Structure formats: C-alpha cells, structure tokens
Amino acid sequence: MLVHICCAVDSHYFLQKLREDYPHEKLIGFFYDPNIHPYSEYRLRLLEVERSCRQLGIDLIEGPYDTEAWLEAVRGLENEPEKGRRCSICFDRRFEVSAAKAAEMGERSYTSTLLTSPKKSLQQLRREGERLAAEYGLKFVAPDYRKASGTQEQNRLAKEARLYRQDYCGCLYGLNIQRDQQQKLADELFSPVSGQIQPESIEERLALYEKRIELEERGVAYRIVRERFLNWRLLSGLLKVKGRPTPAHILPYSTLKRGYTRGKIAERIGPLSYLNRDEVRLLTLQEYQKRLGRKIGSLTELIFAPPSFEEELAIRRSLCDGPYDLGTLLVVDEIPDGKIELRLESHTFEDVRERLILMSAAEEK
Template identity: 60%
Template sequence: MLVHICCSVDSHFFLQRLREDFPEERLVGFFYDPNIHPYGEYRLRLLDVERSCRKLGIELIEGPYDFERWLEAVRGYEKVPEKGVRCEICFDRRFETSAKKAKELGEKRMTTTLLMSPRKSQEQLKRTAERFRREYGVEFVSVDYRSGGGTQRQQEEAKKARLYRQNYCGCMFGLRMQREEQGRLACELFSPVGGETLPGSIEERLEMYEKRLDLEERGISYEIVREKFLNYRLKFGWVRQKKRTVPSYILPYSTMKRRYTKGKVEREVAGVYLFNREEIRFLTLERYNRLAGRAYGSIGALISDPPSMEETFGVRRSIGLGPWDLSPVLVVEEIPEGKLEIFIESEHFPDVREKLVLL
C-alpha cells in the first residue's frame, strides 16, 4: 500500500495503526508535498519524516518539489480559507501524483496521512480520492484514526518520539491567514539578504534538527526544550542625505517608534556617534570591524556576508547596550555631516523557539 505522507506528526502514529490493521500489506511511504513553503520548512519536514520511517522500518520515497506548478494550480484562490477550493486543488495534485506513483510501483491501494490532520476535512479527502480511484484504478483506503481517542494517542506518540511539531499546515497562503488571525508576523516567510540564520527562524530549526540526528547517530543523549524570547525582523530600512542613499548596515534589534525621522549626528562618545532622535547610534565601518574582529572592506560586503547573531549581540554589548535595548545601531563607512533622513521598519514580538540541551 502506498501511503502519501504530509508530516511526521501525522504519519508516525498513522503508520503504526496501518501496520496493525493491514498486516498483509507492504507499506511504502511517499513524501510529495509541493505546497510546503518555504523550502527550508519542506526540508525540515522531510528530514523528520525520514527519521520517523527509519524508526518504524518503513520504506520512503521522496516525490518532486514542483512548487512553481503548485502555485500555478492554485492561482486565483490565494485568499480562500483552509478547507476550501484551494485545499481541494492541492489534494488533487498530491493525490494524482500519488496514484501515478502507486500504479508505477504496482500498488493497488493507497491512503494518506492527511486523514490524521485536524485541519483537514476527511469528507473532502474522500471525495478527491474517489475521482482518482476511477481514473487510475487505485483503491483509496479511508481510515479514521482520529476518533476514539486517536488524536490524543497521536500526540502522545509524537511527544514520545520527539518529532518536529510544525505550527502551520505548510501552504504560505494558509500561513498568512493563520498569522493574521493570531495578530502575528508571518516571520517564516522572511529571509535576510545576507542569508544569516535568525533566531526563531526555519533555518535555525533545520540546523537544530540536523544536529539532533548527528547526536543520535553518535549515541549522545539530549533533550529538546522550549524557551520564550523576543524575536525581531527587519522589514526595510535606509539612510538618506539630500535625497541620496547613504550605504548603511542596520544591526538586528534596531527599532524606531515612528519608522521615519529627520535629524543629525550631535556628538561622539567613546567611538559611538549619537543621533539627536530615536536614540540612534552610528558606528564607522572601521570601528565596527575592530569591535567585531572583522575586516569588511565596504558596507556592501557587510550586508552580503553579515556576522552571526552572537557576534552582533557582542557588538551591541561592547558599546554599552544591554540585552533588552532596542536602540537602532547603524554602520556607515564615514559619519555623514548635516541633516539625515532615517527609515527603519521592523517588528519585535514575543515568540517561542526550541533548543538542544546535551545531557
């Protein structure tokens, strides 16, 4: 039986139940989810599904990540709520590809772990599957493992196996609507120009779960703990003088109340230049290099290859800014004289992230 897999939390318990109820079937997992975005999240979910299937002794096949084709298929339905037409189109694509794969492998039956998801309509899934049964001749096995305490057992198994627990379905449109309802920034869709790993980002989680696999392979004990922290995302920013942009690098956690201000640098204190608005600090690139132990030749080089967040926090500490200080810090090649315009659009918000603790 081919089992379309959407994520490890839904598949781990589901595969265990399938093996109990269909002992005569050889189960083959098929991870085909081009709706998952961004790609780092796709890699993270696949990584955890691979780990889950290894633990269960289930063969796993990865389907193509044809995200662009998926986008084209759902065009025009971006604002439709979850469980609506967009989801049916999404199921169509995944079921059709899964049915083709089952037929290619000579499998006469298929099912999907989407049946475990409380975010999905089982009736909607059955309707979609029935269309492809008629077209491809592959029987769809519809099972309900959610009722009768199944969802609770699923969560217990996920916790026991220390699976990655994603906090959104996977589709970027569903994510945006979910975050809007929560009054939160969809920070999963932000990627910095320089490619640095931001706190609480998908990239940070992916690095952590890759490290987790390495620890398990080496037999090193660990725990995954959650912590609350102040997250931050820079959306947009610039420094201008006489309508010309001044090359600048805005350090993380730089926050302005009104986003836009005018003023000038008033004085220098211990190598830090103080602006007369919004508690803004300026550093020359030379000074920044000394504080960070770097040798950037230009602001462009700093933007395209920024230091780690730990190094950035070190620079903020070295100029007297504490761990709760949101004062803007801007790096420029030379301190401009005269009137300046500064624009910084950013958000900081309470968030939760996971950390590995070695035992």
C-alpha cells in the same frame, strides 16, 4: 501499499496503525507536498519524515517539489479559508500524483496520512481518493484513525518520538490568513537578502533538527526545550546623507519609533556618534571590525554577508548599556557631517524558540 505522507506527526501514528491492520502489506512512504512553503520548511518536514520512517523501518520516496505547478493550480483561491476550495484542489493534486505513482510502481492500493489530520474533512478526502483510485485501477484505503481517542494517541506518539511539530498546514496563503487572525507577523516567510539566519526562523529550526539527528547517530543524549524571548525582524531601511542614499548596515534589535527621523550628529562618545534625536547612533566599519575581532572587506560585504546573528548581538551588547536597549545602531564607512535622514521599519515581538541542550553539559552544571 503506497502511503502519501504529509508530515511526521501524522505519519508516525498512521504508519504504525496501518501496519497493525494490514500486516501482509509492504508499506512505502511517498513524500509529495509542493504546497509546503517556504522551501526551508519543506526540507525540515522531509527531514523529520525521513527520521520517522527510519525508526519504523519504512521505505521512503521523495516526490518532486513542483511548487510552481501547485501555485498555478490554486491561482485565484489565495483568500479561501481552511477546508475551502484551495485546500480541496491542494489535496486533490497530491492524491492524483500519489495514485499515478502507485500505478507506475505496480501497487494495488494507496492511502494518505492526510486522513488522520484533524484539520481535514475525512468524507472529502475519501471521496476524492476513491475517485482517483477508480481512474488508476487502484484501491483507496481510507481508515478512520481519529476515532476512539486516535488523535490523542497520535499526539502522544509524536511527543514520545520528539517529532518536530509545525504550527501551520503548509502553504503561504494559509499561513498568512492564520497569522492575520492571530495578529502575528508571518515571519516564517522572511528571508533577509544577507542570508543571515534569524532567531526562531525556519532556517534556525532546520539547523537545530539536523544537529539533533547528528547527535542521535552518535548516541549523545540531548533535550529540546522551549523558551520565550523578544524577537526582531528588519523589514526595510534607508539612510540618506545630504539627500543621497548612503550604504549602512543595521544591527539587530534596531528600532525607530515613527519609522522616520532626520537630524545631524550631535556628539561623539567613545566609539559611537549620536544623532541629535530619536536614539540613533552610528559607528564606523573600522570600529565594528575591532569588536568583531576580524577584518571585513567592505561595508557592502558586511551588508550582504554579515557575521552570524549571535555575533552581531554580542557587538550590540558591547556598545549598549544593558540588555533592553532597542535604539538604532548603524554601521557606516565614515561618520557623516551633513544632514541625515533615516527610514527604518522593523518589528519586535514576543516569541518562543526551541533550544537544544546536551545532557552531559547540563549535568556538569
């Protein structure tokens, strides 16, 4: 039986129930989810499905990430609500590709872990699954594993297996609608031009869960804990000196109250030069390199290939008096002596991140 898999939280429970109910069937997982955006989130969910299937002894096939075809299929339905027409087309497409794959492999039946998702209509899924099964000469297996406290058992098993638990269905449209309703920034869709990994970004989570797998393979005990913190995202920035755009690198946690200011350098104290308004400070690339402890080729290199976020945060802390400073810090080649204009749009917000702790290190403390 080919089993279309949407995520590890659903599949870990669903596959175990299927094995109990169909003991003579060889189950083959099929991860086909071009609806998952961005790609780093897709990689993270696939990583967890691979881990779950290894634990359960289930073979897994990865389908194509044909996201452009998916986007074309749902064109015009971007603002549809959850369980609306966009979602119908989304799982219809995944069912069709899964049914075609099952027929290609010579399987007699197929099913999907979407059936156990509480966000999906079971009747709608069954109807479409059976239609495609008839078209491809298959049987669509559609058990209801939500009933009899199934959803609670699914959550228990996911927690026991320490699975990554995503907090949105998958696509960028649903994510934007969900974040708008929550009045939150859809920072999952942010990817800096510099490529720097941001705190509580999907890329940071992906690195954490890759590290977790490495630790498990080595037999190292660990825990993943959650912590609340102040997060930050840079949306845009532009520095002008005497009316001309001037290269500048913006350090993490820089904010500007009204998003725009102008003035002149009023004084220099130590490594910092102070604008005469709005808590804006500048330092030279030379001074930045001293605090970083290594040389950077140019300001352009710093802008497009900066050190890690943690390294830059350490530089900021070395320059600011206390951990609560949110004033703007800019790195420039030379401190300007003319009129300065600055546009800066950034966003600070309460957030929760996961942190991996090695138990041996924690016990030593």
